[in-house]
Amino acid sequence: MNNNPNTSLNSINIIACNKIILFWILIFFGIGSSHAQQVKGTIDSTSIRIGAQITYEFQVEADAKDLVIFPEGQTFSPLEMIESYKVDTSFTGAKMSLIKRYGLTQFDSGSYTIPRQLVTINQQPFYTDSIAIEVNNVQVDTTKQGLYDIKDIVEVDHATSKVWEYLLYFLIIALLIGVFLFFIIHRSRKKAEAERKLPPFEQALFSLRKLDEEYKEPTRGIDQQEVTKAYYSKLTEIIRRYLDEEVYNRSMESTSAELIDKLLQEKQLGKIDLSKETILKLDQILKRADLSKFARMSPGSGQTEADRIVAEEIVKETKEAIPAPTEEELMRDAAYREALAKRRKRRLIISSIVGVFTILVLATGILVAVKGFDFVKDNFIGHPSKDLLEGDWVRSEYGYPPVIVSTPRILERNEIPIPDSLRTQMDMSTFTYGSLIDQFYIVVNNTRYGGDQEADLEKATQGFISTLEASGAKNLIVKTEEYTTPEGTKGLRVFGSGAFPDALNNKKFSPGSYEMLLFTAPGVLQQVLVAWRDDDKYAIDMAARIINSVELQKTVPTDVK
Structure with missing residues (x-):
């Protein structure tokens, strides 16, 4: 029996990259499961005038002990959130109903789409559907409208960006270090001058x-x-x-x-x-x-x-x-003075290092006390997912017909071995970033097959679950719901949680979540999968950004070439 941990890790990688063929082959087999929707998002009007307010309302059904977290900040872009109302709560036995409202507006006319919104219940993500609205111009009768002089320019205080906050903090630390070094160097020079007194x-x-x-x-x-x-x-x-x-x-x-x-x-x-x-x-x-x-x-x-x-x-x-000093005495005095100078220089270096280190430790302690340890660690030491989230994203087309999606890195093409018996019946293009054992995993797949038959998305879901389990995942919770892209393409959203294998120890598992979109058309099946670890607070924002960016091209081939 092979107990080499490297062999086990390699096996997981092979399963994650190549065994995934099981998913694409099993798309016509298995039975999917459904889950009652607990979160619903609605608006009071789909057509408004420029600057008018619409109300976005969340309706959540949950257990009385559940922890429900609603979106914060400008998550409704391109619409602007101008007011957040208090949550209305009502209880019926062990159940509770929550209603959360937001006031939204837009100051440019046009057609807009409110993206899907995330509500977490006990750390489990739930998404609402995207909603299209029309913002209309205000018709003005200039023959009856009074004319007024142009108003003077009003000064507006600009919010200081985080970059300037960090820069100011570093400048203060640098100033403290500079003052400290100046003080100890000046003191060392005064001592040296005192030692170099007259004979x-x-x-x-x-x-x-x-x-x-x-x-x-x-x-x-x-x-x-x-x-x-x-x-x-x-x-x-x-x-x-x-x-x-x-x-x-x-x-x-x-x-x-x-x-x-x-x-x-x-x-x-x-x-x-x-x-x-x-x-x-x-x-x-x-x-x-x-x-x-x-x-x-x-x-x-x-x-x-x-x-x-x-x-x-x-x-x-x-x-x-x-008596005049001998040559030996003179040399001894010179050696003493030289040793004294070296000792003084060594003390200066040690004092400088200890002082600078102390200032940095104190500054870090103050920042941790004010902002928290995670803030310091993520912003100054670094966090891989934070770097991905805040880096330059790429919007690309993958496969044919193209799946258009924004990702933090360009996805790499993976050649999936297809049995000879199926090679003439289907053409598959798979693009990935990472693997299931990594902190973040992205898969985009295009499968084309002959004929005008559309794939059974429920069966494809079961094939997807089987593939995750074959890749090492266990204890998977599966939820499904209908999904519509901003341009109107309907599909199936599959999401849930489970335990994913660790990158360093294949016997160790950590809780994670996943989300996948499946779309079908005559002769085509398209999937976008995102999986992440629950302890990565930046991953859920990346996943939502990727999923919300998915766009499908309408062109669909009628046969496999």
Whole structure:
């Protein structure tokens, strides 16, 4: 026994494409079934004047617990729906009667056809018949009609299309991302500039000279003792920071006595060639600073400026006393700076990616909260049936006599093998899109046979059901009703639901629906089939559009050539 799943899938495809011959051969066999019509659509007048209103009325008979959904929006085109009235409901035991009315009009004269309308009952589709109406011109007696000046142009607010809504949303997201990237790049550059500050020696001299400018002018309203204290605090900080970076890396947290002792030790060990007099000068400055900060003692006049000059000399002498860095130390510093730059660049890239991703997630979350997940998935991720429905449709003729139909894709011709015994009696043209295991399936067939006999549509229906079952469908519910195309050709509409095989697992089935139109004439049988999955909310609109577009050419051959 072959358990290969690919073999099973191939078998389903072969059945869907080639076994369908069973349908065309069995068109004269079997018995069809009928189903009472539950939905009816009527209008109060088939002839109106331009701009006058007609009332379209749905009459629905259903169980009291049934969920009935009426059409919404401009589904009556080419007529315009101008008003939708409330549903009138009445109950008789477990049954209910629903009446739903719509006000329609048209502002151009001519002959129009209100297309079939869809009403769903418990997710099952029911269609009304199309209705032809005449819109007549209004006769005006210009000899009695008063004349008036042309009115001024009135500005009308145009509705924003969905395209502009999407574009505006994307522009807002792009603006947020741009602002975020600008902020983190600007911050990264500021940090890089801070890291590229002056060398310790130049920075110390610059800070000492700037110190005089900062405390040059007397500060009004502030105690001079506080100014002196702040001055010495800043002065010693500059000296300590320089020593911390160049001599002793704990200069900032050491006490004055600890710092002086450390400098003397470094001198004795020969690590710095700093004179003892310079160290003593520094000791005096630190002690005056401590007295100013903690004992609130003020130095004599001009002492602060003198100490600032001595501090500058201490920095210069320390610079000369520090041994020149070796080549190895210089290379180590260069490698450190390079590694620092790479680390900063890597942090910038990671922050940018995380930030942009966060903005996109938040924007998607807001859109899902406002519009719903299905809206986001279908419009931004994509939905195959939605793409078909909103794409460019093609209106083509298939077979002879032609079946004219609009479809989202050009149908492909399928060669159906016909037994030799039947080849001389019939000529068959079959065009398809997809198969029964796909989400959407379309078949258009023309069968011509000798003689003037017309096919039995009820028997053809049974042949159609047998073909679907042979293709893998099961639990089929079949409903039939008479159907008339907009140009007046009468036929049979077959529709219903069932379980269709899955494309990836032939043992798995999903609920689906189908609809087929059958037409017969002397020596000709024509069919249009559409099948889809119930979980595809766009498929039912595609099916209605295809079925409503069917048109038959009147020319009918009398024999098979």
